[in-house]
Amino acid sequence: MPDDTDTELRDTIGRAVDTHAMTVVDDPLDAIEQRVARRRHRRHLVIGGSIAAVLVTAVAVAGALAMSDGDNEPRVVVSPTTTLPEPLFTEAVETMPKPPLAVRGDAAVVWNGAELVVWGGRVDVLNMGLEGEDRTYDDGASFDPATRTWRKLSASPLPATDDTPIGAPTASGVVIASGSNVAAWDSDANTWRSFDDAPSPVHDLAVDGDLALSYSANATLDLTTGTWTGLPRPPIELDRSASAWTGRELIVIGGPSTPFRSAVGVALDPQTRQWRRIADLPRDMFAEALAVDWDGTRIVAANYDMEAATYDPDSDRWTKLPSVPARFYEWYPAVRSAGDFTAVVMGQAVVILSADNTWVPLPSANLPWGPIATAQSNFRTQADHGVLFVWETDGDQNALHAIHIDRLIEQPSEIQVGTFTLALPDGWSIRSTQYDESNEFAQTVRVTIGSGADECRLASGPTATVGRESVTIDDSRNGLNWRRNAASTRWLAEFSTTDTVTVDCDTSRDARAMVKGVAPPGSG
């Protein structure tokens, strides 16, 4: 039952709401109906996608596509606003209903602005710890976040092959490549259309209006005629590559198969059909396990060495970022941008790049997926309008998770420092991060947080100390062993000899309230 204070508040606030309840539009119902009609016209996604990333923002206009709808004049369709439902994802982390597909890794997973489409894939029983024989799949399903439902795709003309399928969004659905076989799926009709075979297996795909682009096939596909046209050879060959579509160019970066060589890159302009070599990546950015995405104004690249950089195509310049502060998470990364945020996903780590180029490591304990055995085949990510979708293979099933990044970083209350979850005090924010691997056996993540003149320096790594004046605290809170330095404000929490965190604040603070828990990799 509401108490007197409650009733008083409701009355007071209610009266204030009433004084603001003034509208100007004469017929709101008519105004809303007109909006619905306008949204229906804008529904289909137009922008091209990169091999593994799709970006849609509420107002981005990546270009206009002239489409013929059969009998009528060509109509211009501009990029849509997102159709993601906001209250459906009020939880910061949610697992969606199970997909109606047999478990598989290495599927093509494509977000087209309205649906997440999954197609193909395979089971490698040894790596996935499953029974039976290795097998491949040629079926798929589509997830609609608006209704939180899956539907099976109709039978496709694409064969299941050992090549990892890849896809990109189109105005009416998706285009999928399985080896050299390529077909487009229409969402409204749930039908497929085959195209000519690509000149070589397709490992990357982007769509620019009516044209699909592929570095690996070194050709373009006309989506209206279904025919491939070869491209000139790029200025350098990239053995391992990752690519992103900027809306004007296909940027491809990678390197030779020799390990530990710095990555290089090329860019394709589909209008001129010419490749250009772009500036080389910073020296530490090895081509090994690189991932990239386009955030609307720049390319963001990260590799499994925790190195990261951005590229501005206008100035042809790379800018090194601070290393990604994710300790022990040396999985093949994914980089996903949705305008408002860019996420680097590595195994159990999700680290967000904020607008001022500060990294915000999200708490791993809140992420719904467990240790990743082989992230490259078992992980797929997409992002749109504040939500990061993560498709994963977990044992004998697949799962689709939605991580509401914009809610988690709007006012982060918890962050991940190494393997520890820490609570940020109210009004505090991250000031800087550092990934220190100067000692390869003692990699350390450092995060400085602060509010006004007050700061705390956090560091997670193995075998730390708090100094000679240490006092051991008999406190089993969160299963950790605690020590503090009696002469200063420095605290240390130890989970094991390889998982420690130190908390060093300018003003005296009980660090035990800040350290919420520990999630070492492999702990499940």
Place this chain on the structure above:
Amino acid sequence: MTADEEIAASVRAQYTRLVGVVSMVTGSSHLAEEAVQEAFARAWERARKGYEFEHLAGWVATVALNQARSGRRRAASERAARARLAPAVDTSSDPDVALVVRAALEGLPGRQRDAVVLYYLVDLDVATTARVLHVSDGTVKTALSRAREKLAPLLRAAELEA
């Protein structure tokens, strides 16, 4: 009742008050109308696909406020709103209560803020608020309790000064 009829009935019954809610929270009546119309349009699309709302007005309020909070939409929708709507409604002389509520809401974490808006402004009960936000009743009660501690003394002071 068909989906279209349900939405139309809700617009007739709730539109003005929801504009009041969003206007009070954002301080902009222009933005409020745009945001509420957009939220109803989204609700209409979902209703036609068979989506069942826990509480339609609560859903619309939450979506409208999310819309209004988005910085990118703000400039565009205000420009569009000014082009279509006239005369402008002056909210510069807001009663102190509105200013206090707005300031207090801005200081709340997202989840608490959503709960306060739905409970006190949209006038839902705890159980419905919890269903709209997909959280437990206990979470809503905790959020409201903390918000009440901040709001009650401020609002009493504002009312005395008014």
